[in-house]
Amino acid sequence: MQQLNVLSFGDFNGRGAGTMSASPKYTLRRTTQTARGPTPGLELQSNSSPTSECGTVVETNIPARLDALPWSRFHTYVVAALGVTWILDGLEVTLTGALAGILKENSTLGLTNTEIGLASSAYLGGAVFGALLFGWLTDRFGRKTLFFITLAIYLTATAATGLSWNFWSFALFRAVTGAGIGGETAAVSSTIQELIPARMRGWTDLAINGSFWIGAAVGAAGSIVLLDPAIVAPAIGWRLAFLIGAVLGSVIFFMRFWIPESPRWLMTHGQARRAEAIVAAIEGLSAPQRQDAAQDVRKTVKLHARSHTPLAQFVRTLLRTYPQRTFVGLCLMASQAFFYNAIFFTYALILTDFYAVPAGSVGWYLLPFAAGNFFGPLLLGRLFDTVGRKTMIGVTYGISGLMLAGAGFLFERNIVSAEELTVSWMIIFFFASAAASSAYLTVSEIFPLEIRALAIAFFYAVGTGIGGTVAPWLLGALIDTGSRASVASGYYFGAALMIAAGLVGWRWGVAAERRSLEQVCRPLTFID
Numbered sequence: 001m002q003q004l005n006v007l008s009f010g011d012f013n014g015r016g017a018g019t020m021s022a023s024p025k026y027t028l029r030r031t032t033q034t035a036r037g038p039t040p041g042l043e044l045q046s047n048s049s050p051t052s053e054c055g056t057v058v059e060t061n062i063p064a065r066l067d068a069l070p071w072s073r074f075h076t077y078v079v080a081a082l083g084v085t086w087i088l089d090g091l092e093v094t095l096t097g098a099l100a101g102i103l104k105e106n107s108t109l110g111l112t113n114t115e116i117g118l119a120s121s122a123y124l125g126g127a128v129f130g131a132l133l134f135g136w137l138t139d140r141f142g143r144k145t146l147f148f149i150t151l152a153i154y155l156t157a158t159a160a161t162g163l164s165w166n167f168w169s170f171a172l173f174r175a176v177t178g179a180g181i182g183g184e185t186a187a188v189s190s191t192i193q194e195l196i197p198a199r200m201r202g203w204t205d206l207a208i209n210g211s212f213w214i215g216a217a218v219g220a221a222g223s224i225v226l227l228d229p230a231i232v233a234p235a236i237g238w239r240l241a242f243l244i245g246a247v248l249g250s251v252i253f254f255m256r257f258w259i260p261e262s263p264r265w266l267m268t269h270g271q272a273r274r275a276e277a278i279v280a281a282i283e284g285l286s287a288p289q290r291q292d293a294a295q296d297v298r299k300t301v302k303l304h305a306r307s308h309t310p311l312a313q314f315v316r317t318l319l320r321t322y323p324q325r326t327f328v329g330l331c332l333m334a335s336q337a338f339f340y341n342a343i344f345f346t347y348a349l350i351l352t353d354f355y356a357v358p359a360g361s362v363g364w365y366l367l368p369f370a371a372g373n374f375f376g377p378l379l380l381g382r383l384f385d386t387v388g389r390k391t392m393i394g395v396t397y398g399i400s401g402l403m404l405a406g407a408g409f410l411f412e413r414n415i416v417s418a419e420e421l422t423v424s425w426m427i428i429f430f431f432a433s434a435a436a437s438s439a440y441l442t443v444s445e446i447f448p449l450e451i452r453a454l455a456i457a458f459f460y461a462v463g464t465g466i467g468g469t470v471a472p473w474l475l476g477a478l479i480d481t482g483s484r485a486s487v488a489s490g491y492y493f494g495a496a497l498m499i500a501a502g503l504v505g506w507r508w509g510v511a512a513e514r515r516s517l518e519q520v521c522r523p524l525t526f527i528d
Contacts, residue, residue: 056305057527058272062263064299065279067198067516072286075204078195081255082147083208084248085184088154090215090370091245092177093344096120098223098366099238100348101359103170107235113349115167117476122171124341124472126178127185128461134183135457138190139450140308142269144261146453147187151256154180155249162242182464186457189444193452194264198516202389202441203381209437210377213370218244220366227359264449264517268525270305301518303525309450313524317451318458322521325446328508329455332393332439333463335501339400339494340436341464342471343425344369349479350487355418365422372426376433384438390509393442396435397502401495403428408491412484435498438505439463446510449523 069075096119103111111119130150138146157176164170196204222244226237260282266275318326351357351365384392407424410416416424440456447455471494478486512520 056270057302058267058305059300059302060267060272060276061300062267062272062275062279063301063516063518065283066195066263069197069282069286071197071200072282074282074285075196077255078192078259079204079208081252081259082188082192083211084252085151085181085188086209086212087215087218088184088245088249089181090212090217091219091248092123092158092181092215093212094216094219094366094370095223095241095244096123096174098220098348098363099227099241101352101362102227102234102238105234105359108238109164109167109170111167111170113353113476113480114473115171116349117346117473119167119171119174120341120472120476121470123174123178124464126175127182128178128465129175130179130182131186131457131460131464132182132454133179135186135454135460136311138183138187138453138457142261143187143191143194143265143453144256144259147184147191147259148253148256150180150183150187151249151253152180154184155246155253156180158242158249159246162239182457182460185440185460186453189440189456190265190453191259191262193444193517194262194449199385199514201445202384202513205441205444206377206381206384206434206437209440210374210381210433213374213433216370216373217367218248220363220370222363224361224363227363268303268305268450268523269307272305302527303523304527306450306525309524314451314454317448317524318455322447324508325510328504328510329439329443329446329459330462331501331504332397332442333459334466335397335494335497336432336436336439337463337466338471339404339432339498340471342475342490342494343404346472346475346479347425349476350421351418353479353482354484354487355421357418365418368422368426369429372428372430373433376430377437380431380434381437384434384441385513388511388513389438389442390506390511393435393438393509394502394506396431396438397498397505400428400432400435401498401502403431404491404498405495408488408495411491412488414484432498435502442505442509442512445512445517445520448521449517450525 096116100116103109103116104113130153134146134150154177157173157180161170161173161177164173192205192208193201219241222241226232226241227234228237231237232240260278261274263275263278266272266278347366347369348359348362351362352359357365380392380396403424407416407421407428410424411421440460443459444452444456471490475487475490478490481487510520518526
């Protein structure tokens with residue numbers, strides 16, 4: 001197998017691609033391969049119009065070839081360039097929590113606890129809007145175009161947040177930042193799902209989602225430094241903190257130029273030849289396939305290419321074709337969103353209001369919290385590919401809910417110190433982080449290819465809208481009462497939601513482990 005030494009933009013445009021493990025098949029034209037790959041300039045010759053093959057029947061083995069690939073540096077590059085979305089999300093969420101104390105001071109914005117909760121809800125509300133809008137655009141115009149647009153929106157808005165002058169400007173910029181992150185979730189999640197081989201999809205997806213907490217750790221560490229009066233004045237330090245994401249995102253923006261469009265998306269949108277060339281280039285970066293994998297790539301599928309999927313068909317697919325899967329997705333997403341946002345967005349307020357922890361020291365408490373969240377999906381993720389999706393969803397959701405109820409009881413009785421409460425969160429979220437990541441994994445693989453990004457966006461939006469937007473406001477109001485019992489009641493409610501969702505996932509979930517996306521859910525364009 002030819003090994004390419006560098007990733008180049010041309011490798012994924014159908015020019016200079018590596019050799020293929022099996023001859024491409026499609027009814028429009030059957031192409032044979034030389035040792036040097038597909039015909040140079042193939043994409044320009046066959047795809048002068050993005051919809052040049054729409055309305056035709058295409059026979060291809062692209063899905064089988066993508067799933068048969070061994071892990072290569074290409075997959076590592078995809079994870080690095082696209083998975084950063086969750087790091088940025090973790091950074092933004094953590095900054096809001098870690099800076100909550102300092103933002104209440106008159107020398108900064110002088111926000112109240114309720115206003116801090118509302119700003120957090122504005123971020124999540126923006127994420128809901130962005131996910132729906134950009135999710136629809138991603139399915140219609142392609143994965144790659146949209147993950148550039150959404151990242152650009154995020155970069156602009158998070159930098160602008162540091163220039164806020166009052167509550168309303170702060171909330172507005174947080175909402176636009178959320179819109180960028182929400183759009184990223186739909187565009188990036190669908191791309192990763194469609195590029196990663198089936199046998200490694202579960203662990204990879206959970207590990208990427210767990211990287212949210214790398215961003216959380218960066219945000220926590222950054223707040224410790226930038227809120228230290230000995231280093232920088234707090235009135236300026238909080239503004240500089242929001243530049244962390246802008247700097248990191250700017251680097252990733254340029255890395256994404258080398259990520260190809262999803263071949264699965266291309267084959268359903270009348271661009272089969274371009275998809276074939278991209279898969280050939282990826283195969284050129286991979287080691288020789290196992291013998292059993294080489295047999296798998298001969299499996300072909302037939303599909304009827306189309307330019308887009310009507311919204312009416314999206315609604316029918318969710319409500320009529322897959323109502324049970326829709327119910328499972330809503331339960332998993334809404335419960336984990338409430339669970340996470342209720343605790344994480346308000347933990348800084350718990351520390352400052354109930355334990356008298358200085359605002360500048362909050363970051364130290366968030367670091368172990370982030371560690372538990374990161375290692376949970378990383379270490380438990382492989383079990384979702386071996387033990388199975390349904391079993392592990394039930395276990396992780398159930399354990400998280402039971403342990404949260406226990407922590408709420410200890411907090412209500414004032415039995416635990418700030419340090420002990422932090423340790424309990426670290427243990428609880430070791431399991432809860434894997435549970436939450438599995439919710440994103442579930443909704444991104446159990447619906448048809450043609451509506452995948454919008455499906456991810458829909459469940460993210462509804463789950464976040466129901467569980468995430470309400471949770472920070474509710475917990476902020478409960479904290480304002482000054483009553484431990486009131487705060488604990490919010491914890492008990494979140495625990496009940498997680499336990500119930502775990503039972504739903506265990507009973508009615510989909511056993512998607514180690515199966516191709518097309519086997520988990522038949523694409524709308526496929527024909528027998």
